[in-house]
Amino acid sequence: MQLVRQNEKSATKRHRPFCLVLAALLIGAAASGCAGGADEGAGRGHEQVAGQPGAEAAQAGPAAAEAKAKAKAEQLKRQLAARVAVAKKWGLAKVPLAAPAPPAKKPHITTREGFEVEGGEKLPPVFTTVPTKERVVFLTMDDGAEKDPELLRMMSELNIPYSAFLSDYEVSDDYGYFKDMQARGVTLNNHTLNHRYLPGLSEEDQRREICGSQDKIEKFLGKRPTLFRPPYGNYNGATLRIAESCGIKAVPLWAAEAFPDHMEWREWDQDLHPGDIILTHFRGREDWDGSMADMIRNVMKTVTAKGYAVARLEDYV
Incomplete structure (x- = not known):
C-alpha cells in the first residue's frame, strides 16, 4: 500500500x-x-x-428649463397684475417703480457745501441728498400730528418705504400708532421734544430737546434713533455736538417738500435728482387741502413720472 x-x-x-x-x-x-x-x-x-429613461431625461433638460422659465414669467405676470390692482385701488395712475437692491456698502456721506459749522468735519454730516447713481429718492415725514390709519394701510399695500422724524409733543398722545408704524418696517427718528428753534436756545435747553427726545423714543418706542432732523432745518455747532453726544450719526435735511397739491424744491432746476430726500409732514385736512393719502398720491405721481423709485433711507445712511 x-x-x-x-x-x-x-x-x-x-x-x-x-x-x-x-x-x-x-x-x-x-x-x-x-x-x-x-x-x-x-x-x-x-x-x-x-431609447430609454436616461436619454429621455437628457432630452427633458431643455424642456424642464423652458417650463421653469414659463412658470417664472407667469409668477411675475401675476405679481405685476397684483401691483396694478393695488395702485388702482389707491388712485395711482401708474404703478410705483420698484427700488433696486440696497447697496452692499453704504455710501460715504459728508456735510453739504454751505451747511458746515466750525469744527464740523468730525460731527454728524448734514445733507439734503444721498450720494448715489441709482434713480432713487427717499421719503421722510415729520412731526406726527396726524395719525391717519389710512396712511399705514396705503403705504403697506403699495410697499412704499418712508422714514418718520417725530416730535414728542405731537406723538405722546398715541405712541401705539407709531409702534404700529414701526412694526410695518418704518424707522422712527428724532425731531426733538417740542419742535423749538434750536439756535435760539441755550446748550442746556438744546440738550433737553435733542437728548430728551432720544430717551423718550427709546423708552416708549423701543429703539434709540441714529438720525436727527432739527426743526425747520435750523441748527448750529452746539446742536450737532449735542446730537452726537447722545447717539446721532447723521442729520438728513431735504431737497424737496411734498404737499397734496404741489411740490416745492430747494434746487434751482426745480427737479428731482438721484438720492434726493423728500420732506412731508403728518398733516390732514385741518392743515392741508387734502388728506395724507392725497399727499402720497401727489408725491408718487411726481416721483414715478420722473422715472424714480422710493428707497429706504436707512439702507443708504
Whole structure:
C-alpha cells in the first residue's frame, strides 16, 4: 500500500506541468470570452440607454428649463397684475417703480457745501441728498400730528418705504400708532421734544430737546434713533455736538417738500435728482387741502413720472 501511494505521487508530479498549462489556457479563453461578453453587454447597454429613461431625461433638460422659465414669467405676470390692482385701488395712475437692491456698502456721506459749522468735519454730516447713481429718492415725514390709519394701510399695500422724524409733543398722545408704524418696517427718528428753534436756545435747553427726545423714543418706542432732523432745518455747532453726544450719526435735511397739491424744491432746476430726500409732514385736512393719502398720491405721481423709485433711507445712511 505504501508503494502504491508513492507511485501515485510520482504520477501526480509527472502530470502537474501539463495540468498547469491546460489550466492557464482555459483561464485565458474564459477571460477572453468574458471580455467579449462585457463588450457586447456594454454595446447592448448603450443601445438601451439611447431609447430609454436616461436619454429621455437628457432630452427633458431643455424642456424642464423652458417650463421653469414659463412658470417664472407667469409668477411675475401675476405679481405685476397684483401691483396694478393695488395702485388702482389707491388712485395711482401708474404703478410705483420698484427700488433696486440696497447697496452692499453704504455710501460715504459728508456735510453739504454751505451747511458746515466750525469744527464740523468730525460731527454728524448734514445733507439734503444721498450720494448715489441709482434713480432713487427717499421719503421722510415729520412731526406726527396726524395719525391717519389710512396712511399705514396705503403705504403697506403699495410697499412704499418712508422714514418718520417725530416730535414728542405731537406723538405722546398715541405712541401705539407709531409702534404700529414701526412694526410695518418704518424707522422712527428724532425731531426733538417740542419742535423749538434750536439756535435760539441755550446748550442746556438744546440738550433737553435733542437728548430728551432720544430717551423718550427709546423708552416708549423701543429703539434709540441714529438720525436727527432739527426743526425747520435750523441748527448750529452746539446742536450737532449735542446730537452726537447722545447717539446721532447723521442729520438728513431735504431737497424737496411734498404737499397734496404741489411740490416745492430747494434746487434751482426745480427737479428731482438721484438720492434726493423728500420732506412731508403728518398733516390732514385741518392743515392741508387734502388728506395724507392725497399727499402720497401727489408725491408718487411726481416721483414715478420722473422715472424714480422710493428707497429706504436707512439702507443708504
